[in-house]
Amino acid sequence: MSKIAVALLNFNGKTHLENYLPSVVQFSNDHEVIVIDNGSTDDSIEFLQSHFPYIRVIAYAKNYGFCGGYNKALQEIDSEFVVLLNTDVQVSKGWIEPILKLMESDESLAAVQPKILDLKRKTHFEYAGAAGGYLDILGYPFCRGRVFHTIEKDIQQYQETQDVFWASGASLFVRKSAYLEAGGLDEDFFAHMEEIDLCWRFWNLGYKVKVCPESVIYHLGGGTLDKSSPKKTYLNFRNGLTILLKNEDRSDLFWKFPIRLALDWLAIIQFTILSGLPHGLAIIRAHFDFMRSIPRQLKKRKSSIRISQSNPRYGGLVIWDYFIRQKKTYRKIKP
Structure with a gap:
């Protein structure tokens, strides 16, 4: 069994593969990189065969969605840890090692995300995960670095490795055994917020979820569905x-x-x-x-x-904090 595999789920994403897969290959330090193709009808597979013939491709005949595609593929991936990585992500040097070391040191750790910055504006956090996700009392999500549509500039204000309620699916490091124990991603979701559901189940099973800002990636965002959709x-x-x-x-x-x-x-x-x-x-x-x-x-x-209801959930109402109390950042809402 290999230690870690980087798994990218692709659906008609040849352009993203052209733009961002090279950084994944360059900075994954000989760890296995796998592309899971969800029934693409563009030239994705032909592109991979021509330009990255050494990369393993798991190809499906139809689109199983984000959740179904990963659930099927993880049954075929033989590694202790798997990174569920969006195809519209540019990674940086040393992005794997800090998180791998962290997960190897704590068997109760089921999922970790890196710090996620905006590929179009690299000085700022990216909407889908930023520096780790939280959930308020009514189930509304927000992040360290992003509350609703207020996105903070990264000035190293969230550099601590710490527990979070949920880790972003844009770059989600998971312990495969915990992933399978929790039942994987819920395929009823198809896409969007499925990682929050999975992380909540991790916490209920007694596992932990963390963010490790020492690892940095850059996410384009909207690669699957634009926010205007x-x-x-x-x-x-x-x-x-x-x-x-x-x-x-x-x-x-x-x-x-x-x-x-x-x-x-x-x-x-x-x-x-x-x-x-x-x-x-x-x-x-x-x-x-x-x-x-x-x-x-x-x-x-x-x-x-x-098994456990202990988790780092926010006990307030983020809608009230943001719109009424005008607290627009994580630190003002939850010091």
């Missing part, structure tokens, strides 16, 4: 409700869930005004599809194992 709005709202229903403590779920639903309906007005009617309709469709999925999600909840 109503489909992304749909997935975020549907999956956000699913995460809460699947994982929230039963005694809290009864009062938190109605409040979350009400706030989401207020968001329909906001999104319609600011982003357009298709986004408002996407939230409505997300709610209806979520309602239809409730029996299936409750079965998952019943079958999930909860």
Whole structure:
């Protein structure tokens, strides 16, 4: 068994492979690099065969989504640790070693993310993960370095390696045995917020999740779905409700869930005004599809194992902090 494999999931991403795979190959220090192809119809596989014939390709005939593609591939990857790496990521020298050393030193550590900076603006954090993710009392996510759409400049203010509630799927180092024990990524999500659900299950199983800012990567963002896409709005709202229903403590779920639903309906007005009617309709469709999925999600909840409820979750309401109290950064919200 190899120590670590870097696994990139590709779907019609030849341009990203051309631009960013060279940095992955250059700075992965002879660790295995694998491209998982999710039924691409462009020239991705031909490009890999021509330019990177030494890279292992796991090719599927159809698109299984982010979750299904990785779940299938990890059954075929024989390594102790796997990096789930987006194809629109540029890595830097020494990005693997600090995290590998950290995970080898602590068997309770199931997942770690590096510090994620914006490839288009390298002085700033990137939206999808920044310096580690948190979840508030109603299940709204935010990050060290990014709260809603306020993205901080990286001035080394978040350099501590520490526990976080969730680690970003843009570059997610996982212990394969813990990943399989937790059941992998939930394929009902298809894409978006699936890593938050997985990390919550890691914490429930008694594992830990950390960020290691000594490791740095640069993420383009929007490589799968741009933030202006109503489909992304749909997935975020549907999956956000699913995460809460699947994982929230039963005694809290009864009062938190109605409040979350009400706030989401207020968001329909906001999104319609600011982003357009298709986004408002996407939230409505997300709610209806979520309602239809409730029996299936409750079965998952019943079958999930909860060894521990101890985790670094934020006990406040980030919407209140951000919009009412005007606390726009992680440090102001949670010192």
